[in-house]
Amino acid sequence: MLTNKACATSDKKINEEAPCILSCPIRQDARDYVQLIARGRFSEAYRLVRERNPLPSACGRICTHPCETKCRRNSTESPIAIAWLKRFLGDNFSEETRKKTTEKYPEKIAIIGAGPAGLAAANDLALLGYSCTIFESNPTPGGMLRMGVPPYRLPRTAIDNDVEFIKKLGVEIKYNTTLGADITFDSLKKEGFSTIFISVGLLESRTLNIEGVTLGGVLKGVSFLHEANTTGNAKIGKNVLVIGGGAVAMDCARTALRLKPDKVSVACLESRKEMPTTDFEIEETIHEGAILYNSVGPKRILGKNGRVAGLETLKVKYVFDEQKRFNPAFYESSESIIEADTIILAIGQASNLSFLKGQEGIQVTRGGTIIVNPNTFSASVQGIYAGGDIVLGRGTMTESMAQGKKAAIAIHNILRNTALQDEKWAEKPAVPDIAESRIPLIKKEQKHDMPTMPSDKRLTNFDEVELGFPLNTAVKEAQRCMNCGAGAFVDDNLCVGCLTCVRVCPFEVPKIKKGDTTAYIDGDCQSCGLCIVECPAKAISFKTPLEDRGKNTLDAVFQEKFIQGVKPLIINFYCQYSAYNEDKADTVDSLLFLHVKRIGMLGLGKVDPSLYLKAFELGAHGVLVTACKDDDCHFCKEREWVERRTRFTARLLSGLGMDTKRFQTHFVSSQNGKEIIEIIFKMVEELRNLL
Amino acid sequence: MIVAASKPFQEIKQMLSGFKKVCVLGCGSCVTICHTGGEKQVTELAAQIRLSAKLEGRQIEVIEDSTLRQCEWEFIDDVKEIIKNCDAILSIACGVGVQYVAERFPKIRVFPGVNTTFMGGPIEQGIFWERCGGCGNCILGTTGGLCPVSRCAKSLLNGPCGGSQNGKCEVSQETPCVWNQIYDQLDTQQLLATMETIVPPKDWTTGMENHPRKMILEHLVMKK
Numbered sequence: 015m016l017t018n019k020a021c022a023t024s025d026k027k028i029n030e031e032a033p034c035i036l037s038c039p040i041r042q043d044a045r046d047y048v049q050l051i052a053r054g055r056f057s058e059a060y061r062l063v064r065e066r067n068p069l070p071s072a073c074g075r076i077c078t079h080p081c082e083t084k085c086r087r088n089s090t091e092s093p094i095a096i097a098w099l100k101r102f103l104g105d106n107f108s109e110e111t112r113k114k115t116t117e118k119y120p121e122k123i124a125i126i127g128a129g130p131a132g133l134a135a136a137n138d139l140a141l142l143g144y145s146c147t148i149f150e151s152n153p154t155p156g157g158m159l160r161m162g163v164p165p166y167r168l169p170r171t172a173i174d175n176d177v178e179f180i181k182k183l184g185v186e187i188k189y190n191t192t193l194g195a196d197i198t199f200d201s202l203k204k205e206g207f208s209t210i211f212i213s214v215g216l217l218e219s220r221t222l223n224i225e226g227v228t229l230g231g232v233l234k235g236v237s238f239l240h241e242a243n244t245t246g247n248a249k250i251g252k253n254v255l256v257i258g259g260g261a262v263a264m265d266c267a268r269t270a271l272r273l274k275p276d277k278v279s280v281a282c283l284e285s286r287k288e289m290p291t292t293d294f295e296i297e298e299t300i301h302e303g304a305i306l307y308n309s310v311g312p313k314r315i316l317g318k319n320g321r322v323a324g325l326e327t328l329k330v331k332y333v334f335d336e337q338k339r340f341n342p343a344f345y346e347s348s349e350s351i352i353e354a355d356t357i358i359l360a361i362g363q364a365s366n367l368s369f370l371k372g373q374e375g376i377q378v379t380r381g382g383t384i385i386v387n388p389n390t391f392s393a394s395v396q397g398i399y400a401g402g403d404i405v406l407g408r409g410t411m412t413e414s415m416a417q418g419k420k421a422a423i424a425i426h427n428i429l430r431n432t433a434l435q436d437e438k439w440a441e442k443p444a445v446p447d448i449a450e451s452r453i454p455l456i457k458k459e460q461k462h463d464m465p466t467m468p469s470d471k472r473l474t475n476f477d478e479v480e481l482g483f484p485l486n487t488a489v490k491e492a493q494r495c496m497n498c499g500a501g502a503f504v505d506d507n508l509c510v511g512c513l514t515c516v517r518v519c520p521f522e523v524p525k526i527k528k529g530d531t532t533a534y535i536d537g538d539c540q541s542c543g544l545c546i547v548e549c550p551a552k553a554i555s556f557k558t559p560l561e562d563r564g565k566n567t568l569d570a571v572f573q574e575k576f577i578q579g580v581k582p583l584i585i586n587f588y589c590q591y592s593a594y595n596e597d598k599a600d601t602v603d604s605l606l607f608l609h610v611k612r613i614g615m616l617g618l619g620k621v622d623p624s625l626y627l628k629a630f631e632l633g634a635h636g637v638l639v640t641a642c643k644d645d646d647c648h649f650c651k652e653r654e655w656v657e658r659r660t661r662f663t664a665r666l667l668s669g670l671g672m673d674t675k676r677f678q679t680h681f682v683s684s685q686n687g688k689e690i691i692e693i694i695f696k697m698v699e700e701l702r703n704l705l
Numbered sequence: 706m707i708v709a710a711s712k713p714f715q716e717i718k719q720m721l722s723g724f725k726k727v728c729v730l731g732c733g734s735c736v737t738i739c740h741t742g743g744e745k746q747v748t749e750l751a752a753q754i755r756l757s758a759k760l761e762g763r764q765i766e767v768i769e770d771s772t773l774r775q776c777e778w779e780f781i782d783d784v785k786e787i788i789k790n791c792d793a794i795l796s797i798a799c800g801v802g803v804q805y806v807a808e809r810f811p812k813i814r815v816f817p818g819v820n821t822t823f824m825g826g827p828i829e830q831g832i833f834w835e836r837c838g839g840c841g842n843c844i845l846g847t848t849g850g851l852c853p854v855s856r857c858a859k860s861l862l863n864g865p866c867g868g869s870q871n872g873k874c875e876v877s878q879e880t881p882c883v884w885n886q887i888y889d890q891l892d893t894q895q896l897l898a899t900m901e902t903i904v905p906p907k908d909w910t911t912g913m914e915n916h917p918r919k920m921i922l923e924h925l926v927m928k929k
Contacts, residue, residue: 512738517830550743551733622745627752631759666749669714670757 030537031442032498034081034096039416040134041438042066042073044081044096045500049560051099051492052616053590060107063100066438068137068180069130069415071172072159074101075480078261078292078410086498089448092461094495095483102488104172117143121429124149124207126193126369129157130411131213131402133180134418135425140183142426147207148185151192157215158403159411161240162262164269165476194369199398209425212384212393212400213418216363216408222257226315227359231322235266235360242269246476251355252276255325256304257312258360259289264296266358267304271473281307281325281352283333283342298479301469307352311344315357324353365404383407390428391421399425445499445537452538455521457650462491489594493616493648500558501539502546506532508553515545515554520651542649543620547659563620564613571611572632582609582635582701586694587621588685589641590614591648595684609698610638614685619652623663626677630667636701639679640690646683653681675700706735706826707799708833709742709819717750717795718757720816724793725764727754729818730784730806731771732798739833741819742797744771750797750818775802781809788813823855841911841918847899849890856883862904 034044043062050059063070077097085093123139125132128150136146154160156173181187191197193214202210219234221227231251235258241248254270256263259282270278280299282289286308289296300306310327317323329348335341365382377385377394384393384400391399401417403409409417419436427434448456465481472479483491504515504524509532515524516533521540524533535545535554543563546554556563564587571577571585593614615621618641629637641656642648660679667677678697682689721727729751736742751767758765770787772780775798788794788810796803797818807815823835838855844862845852854860858868858876864884868875872885891897911918 510733510737510743514740514830548745550737550740550745552744552748622748624745624748624752627749627756631752631756666714666753670753670760672760 029443030445030499032500033084033086033444034094034498036442036444037080037084039080039410039412040066040419041436042081042100042412045495045498046558046560047103048094048096048099048492048495049497049500051103051488052495053560054489054593054614056103056107057109060103060109063103064179067100067415068134068418069159069173069176069411070100071104071176072130072156072168073411073415074098074104075168075172076159076163077412080412084444086445086448086496087494090453090456091458095461095464095491098464098480098483099488099492102483102485104175105482106485108175119143119145119429121145121209122147122205122207123209123211123425124202125211125213127157127212127214127402127404128152128155128177128187129213129215129402129414130159131215131414131418131421132157132211133177134415135211135213135401135422136185136418137180137183138419138422139425140180140185142422144426146185148187149191149193149197150187150189151195153189155187155189157213161243162236162265164239164243164265164272166268166272166472166479167265169478192369194371199373208397209429210398211391211418211421211425212398212404213402213414214365214369215403215414217366218364219359220362220364221359222312222361224312224314226317226322229315229317229322230320231356232315233356233358235262235358236363238266238358239269242273247273250275250358251322253354254278254356254358255352255354256280256358256360257325258282258362259284259291259308260360260362261291261295262363263360264291264299266360267299268302270356270358271302271304272476274473275356277305278303279305279307279352279354281310281312281327283309283311283330285309285330285333288333302472303469310350310352311342313344313349316351322355322357324351325357326351362408363403379407381407390424391417392424392428448538452521452523455650456496456540457648459494459648461494462487486594493591493594497539497541499537500560501537501541501556502535502543502554503557504533504535505553505555508551509533510551510553512550514548514550518544518548518655520544520649540649542617542652544649544652544655547620547622561616561620563622564615564625567613568625568629568632571613577611578633580608582698582705583633584610584636584638584694584697584701585629585634586610586612586638586640587618587626588612588614588639588690589618589652590616590685592642592646592683593685595646596686610694617647617649617652618656619649621659623659623666626660626663627666630672630676635705636676636678636697638694638697639677640685640693641679641681643681643683656681673704675704706738706824707801707821708739708823708825708835709736709797709799709821711741711746711750711797711819712817714753714757717754717816717818721754721765721793721795724814726766726768726791727793727795728768728770728784728788728791729754729795729797730775730788731769732775732796732802733771733773734776736798736802736819739827740831742799746797747771750795754795772798775799776805778805778809781805785809825855839912840907840909841915842908844904844907847904848887849894849896851883851887851890853883853887862907 032045035041047059047062067073074097079097081096082093087093123144123146125136125146125148128148132148136148139146155177159173219236238248250270250273252275254275256266263280267278267280309330311330313326313328315325326349328344331343331345333342367382370376375395384404386393386400386405391401393400399421401421402414423434423436467479511531523538524535526533626637639660644653647653664677680693729747731744731747732742747769751769754767770784772784774780793814794806795816795818796806800821803817824837825833825835827833835855840854858874865882869882869885872882874880874882
């Protein structure tokens with residue numbers, strides 16, 4: 015350490031945040047859990063997700079994933095499947111995560127509604143030390159996740175698993191208890207609930223103000239889904255038409271398809287591009303057999319004998335006016351008819367505020383949402399808070415969870431008169447888009463498809479359509495992540511401006527701008543680590559502690575008690591990018607557990623030659639470096655560096671009189687296949703003869 | 706910058722034999738940039754020394770440190786506390802730094818870990834060439850910006866000699882003949898006529914013939 019220079023300050027390290035994190039309403043640590051999966055550190059990844067997200071299994075399935083929309087991999091080919099990776103964690107891992115606080119506060123908090131907002135608020139308030147009770151009108155938890163989202167997208171076990179965790183924190187859920195019917199604000203107060211958080215959601219479907227909506231066979235989307243999702247059979251005819259273009263409309267159509275009518279159609283105002291749901295949902299709906307009518311507006315519902323016979327539509331001129339407000343206009347005399355015997359209205363939801371009867375002090379908007387202070391979430395009556403869809407009007411699952419989480423802190427701050435803040439919500443600039451000139455230097459790696467149930471099997475049941483990533487696919491998908499915002503950074507105090515980083519970077523990221531004396535590495539850094547190793551002044555490091563470049567892992571190997579007796583002991587530095595090329599992920603580990611300790615890294619370009627020396631210094635009898643073959647290199651250029659550095663190390667070691675067999679480098683296509691097992695067996699044998 | 710090459714490890718090992726606590730001391734300037742005396746090399750060399758001792762069953766404690774420049778008293782003083790308990794210092798700075806350290810710590814044995822080689826720079830990553838002979842009397846203005854003192858095997862002032870073959874020096878086929886390069890450069894600048902001027906013998910007393918050289922900037926000298 016250059017003692018006359020100040021050390022880097024931590025705030026200098028992370029100045030820009032990954033867009034995936036910033037775009038998430040709950041600021042889920044998307045990049046970091048993806049990076050942990052990429053390294054095979056699944057339990058840590060799960061813990062990281064769960065610490066921020068009270069409903070990971072549900073979220074991994076139905077989140078609208080703005081993180082993926084903003085993912086910088088969009089510039090090279092397609093985004094990382096961030097949500098599916100979260101689902102992979104939620105489905106396969108489960109363990110105690112955050113320790114409950116030892117703090118116990120006396121206030122009892124009532125939460126109305128066990129949907130995403132209520133569950134998130136309860137989760138976070140419980141962690142802060144409050145005793146929470148959720149009052150839910152349904153017999154099961156989840157709110158709209160259960161009533162609205164069909165089980166083929168979100169199996170009920172996923173919701174139950176998530177809720178089980180929240181219950182373990184001490185949260186009590188009272189089912190079949192409706193505010194306004196079974197309990198009242200006054201009765202809650204009498205029971206000692208000084209604070210009430212209202213998160214009842216939007217339980218009603220919006221209706222259309224056109225002729226024919228009262229005809230038999232006109233169903234409301236939310237009621238239809240509720241019926242279908244709880245009883246499994248809602249009453250529909252043979253020719254179903256869903257009106258609406260959002261996620262709920264797609265859910266209605268796909269649910270209707272499973273009830274086996276002759277035909278299901280969807281009609282919406284929006285063009286295909288304008289539809290307010292994900293492409294994936296639309297594609298799956300069409301794939302399963304629904305017919306989509308875009309850019310048509312409902313004029314009137316046609317009837318016959320008091321029942322629906324069809325929908326008369328008008329062609330849409332535009333949906334949004336020049337001020338981008340929702341203000342649809344239609345072409346005159348463009349009428350046409352879509353025949354149907356059942357029409358499901360899925361054009362949005364509305365609130366049911368009947369529980370506020372006698373609580374006129376609580377102010378509501380004309381649209382039927384509760385007015386709260388956006389910072390404190392408190393309604394206009396003391397002790398009453400609200401969040402989620404009942405405040406937002408229309409929100410996603412994650413937006414509702416964010417409301418619940420923020421409300422939990424706000425409630426805590428008011429009750430304790432503190433100013434606790436969640437640093438994750440601090441404003442930060444996003445890592446900018448990848449420079450155009452850099453895109454060709456980054457290896458194209460296509461997004462992995464989600465395995466799905468064959469379409470001919472889907473429509474006979476409500477089983478989950480998306481089957482989830484198997485382990486190898488999950489890791490490979492995670493390894494596409496560019497680690498945005500967490501790559502290398504230069505400590506200005508240590509940089510000597512030698513230009514080494516500028517010259518060695520395969521992505522041409524480091525620069526010394528005119529007038530500057532030190533190098534600067536921007537957000538396009540791909541985290542290969544080559545510059546970190548080559549920097550003669552040790553001025554470059556990774557921004558996050560996730561990447562220790564093998565140092566801690568190596569130390570940990572020699573912390574194990576029995577290790578000193580092992581002979582020969584081989585330390586194998588291997589590239590994790592080829593570690594999941596074969597199904598048998600842990601074959602090598604179990605076969606050669608005794609003699610070989612493996613230290614995996616995302617690219618061996620991160621390994622300092624001095625670490626190879628250190629392995630010997632600590633007591634290894636042999637060091638084996640197994641790197642990827644040329645074509646496999648995620649960073650494209652690491653092979654030459656691995657060759658160069660291992661040659662350099664071999665020279666140093668032979669200078670010390672060490673047998674060359676003790677330090678070996680091999681380039682293999684898989685870190686778990688036959689090839690590597692043979693290499694290891696051979697090396698163990700060679701060292702046995704040598705020692 | 707000053708370019709230095711790492712000494713063979715056997716030589717270093719020999720120098721340090723018998724010492725129990727050694728400080729490997731890097732320098733954050735020229736030798737850092739030429740990748741032989743920076744913090745990275747301190748780590749590598751220290752690891753080699755420790756490993757060598759381990760292989761031979763010897764005990765040695767190796768301390769790693771660096772200074773911003775070893776050719777400044779103030780910067781050396783920063784490592785005083787660390788060095789004071791060492792038996793020996795292995796300085797991997799240039800010869801200037803080694804001497805400064807030796808002078809500052811007269812009771813401790815100081816050894817050079819590098820061979821100070823020349824004044825030059827990297828022409829590409831990892832390849833360094835000599836570019837200045839420190840003659841004290843610069844003539845680059847008349848030679849197209851190419852130094853015959855440091856780049857010609859004979860330091861000829863009126864070249865090229867008969868050993869210039871196809872643009873290469875007869876001493877080594879790897880070495881370009883600098884007089885060939887000077888010719889080309891002057892041709893580009895339409896100054897070929899200057900090649901005909903015979904340069905008289907240079908005053909070498911400003912150069913290495915006159916050790917030790919000294920420079921005084923009177924306007925900066927402070928009274929003690």
